[in-house]
Amino acid sequence: xxxxYKRWYxxxxxxxxxxxxxxxxxxxxxxxxxxxxxxxxxxxxxEAIDNLYDMVKTVNGNRWxxxxxxxxKTVEILRVVPPDVxxxxxxxxxxxxxxxxxxxxxxxx
Numbered sequence: 208x209x210x211x212y213k214r215w216y217x218x219x220x221x222x223x224x225x226x227x228x229x230x231x232x233x234x235x236x237x238x239x240x241x242x243x244x245x246x247x248x249x250x251x252x253x254e255a256i257d258n259l260y261d262m263v264k265t266v267n268g269n270r271w272x273x274x275x276x277x278x279x280k281t282v283e284i285l286r287v288v289p290p291d292v293x294x295x296x297x298x299x300x301x302x303x304x305x306x307x308x309x310x311x312x313x314x315x316x
Contacts, residue, residue, distance in 0.1 A: 215286050216285070216286070216293075218290065219290065219293060219294055219297060221294065221297035221298060221301060222285070222293050222294065222296075222297040224297070224301065225285075225296075225297045225300045225301065226282065226285075228300075228304070229272065229278055229281065229282060230271055230272070232309075233271075233272070233274075233275055233278050235309070236278075236304075237275060237277055237278065239300070239303060239304070239307070240277050240278050240280075240281040241277050242303075243281055243296070243299075243300065244256065244277065244280060244281060244284070247284065256280070256284065259284065259287065260280050260283055260284065263283050263286070263287050264279065264280075264283055
């Protein structure tokens with residue numbers, strides 16, 4: 208039996224929102240994505256993140272996020288972590304956007 212959702216991020220509305228924000232505002236959110244990766248590296252190590260990313264990234268990426276290595280790494284790391292970690296990251300990401308004063312219209316309502 209296949210899941211009711213089609214994309215890996217459709218199962219969580221906040222995660223879907225984060226992916227849509229990254230897709231629609233990659234330049235504005237580049238620094239925030241870099242900060243996310245830096246904080247993650249403090250917990251597990253930059254080498255572990257790079258090794259994981261090397262295992263999961265596509266060779267000839269042609270997806271919207273493959274154009275920017277920071278956004279690509281952020282999306283791919285979010286894709287492979289467990290759902291509870293995805294949800295926690297999405298919550299923190301959205302909270303950080305609010306703290307930065309970035310306003311947007313949610314597409315997940």
